[in-house]
Amino acid sequence: MTNKYKLQVYPALVLKQRAKEVLDFNQDLKEKTDAMFEIMYEYNGIGLAGNQAGIAERIVVVDLGKEQDQGRVFINPEIIEAGADRESSEEGCLSFPDIYEPVMRSKAIKIKYVDLQGNSHEEEMDGLLARCLQHEVDHLNGIVFVDRVSKARKIGLKKKLRNLAN
Ligand code: NI
Numbered sequence: 001m002t003n004k005y006k007l008q009v010y011p012a013l014v015l016k017q018r019a020k021e022v023l024d025f026n027q028d029l030k031e032k033t034d035a036m037f038e039i040m041y042e043y044n045g046i047g048l049a050g051n052q053a054g055i056a057e058r059i060v061v062v063d064l065g066k067e068q069d070q071g072r073v074f075i076n077p078e079i080i081e082a083g084a085d086r087e088s089s090e091e092g093c094l095s096f097p098d099i100y101e102p103v104m105r106s107k108a109i110k111i112k113y114v115d116l117q118g119n120s121h122e123e124e125m126d127g128l129l130a131r132c133l134q135h136e137v138d139h140l141n142g143i144v145f146v147d148r149v150s151k152a153r154k155i156g157l158k159k160k161l162r163n164l165a166n
Contacts, residue, residue: 004035040094062136077137102150103148
């Protein structure tokens, strides 16, 4: 079966849009989530936000490969606490092929989200999962990782973005 959703790459406008809250936990939501996993695995990503599949809804899928963080779905995720302890680490994004830049993020966060059945959860996380969720929640707010790159790296980055847009 062909996927009716496609990976959205910079400068696609949907990447700059604020995604809408999910209100209906129905089969349609499950299908969108499945389509997002399919895209994420096709491009070997570890996380994908709705906008990146052209779905302007607050859906995030994550798969870090490790047992406990395999095939995870976060609907309407919200960061309710972000640790003051921050660190810089290199990030990439499927919507920005071949661009990798260091980004400052909180080392640990607490999030609130809803699962596919409509049940609410709170979860504390750190490490790669915390970084990934901060990156994906940014996407849902129309913010992309290159927006968070330090001033010093912005000039070099501009050239790479220009090449990507052409
Ligand atoms: Ni991304």
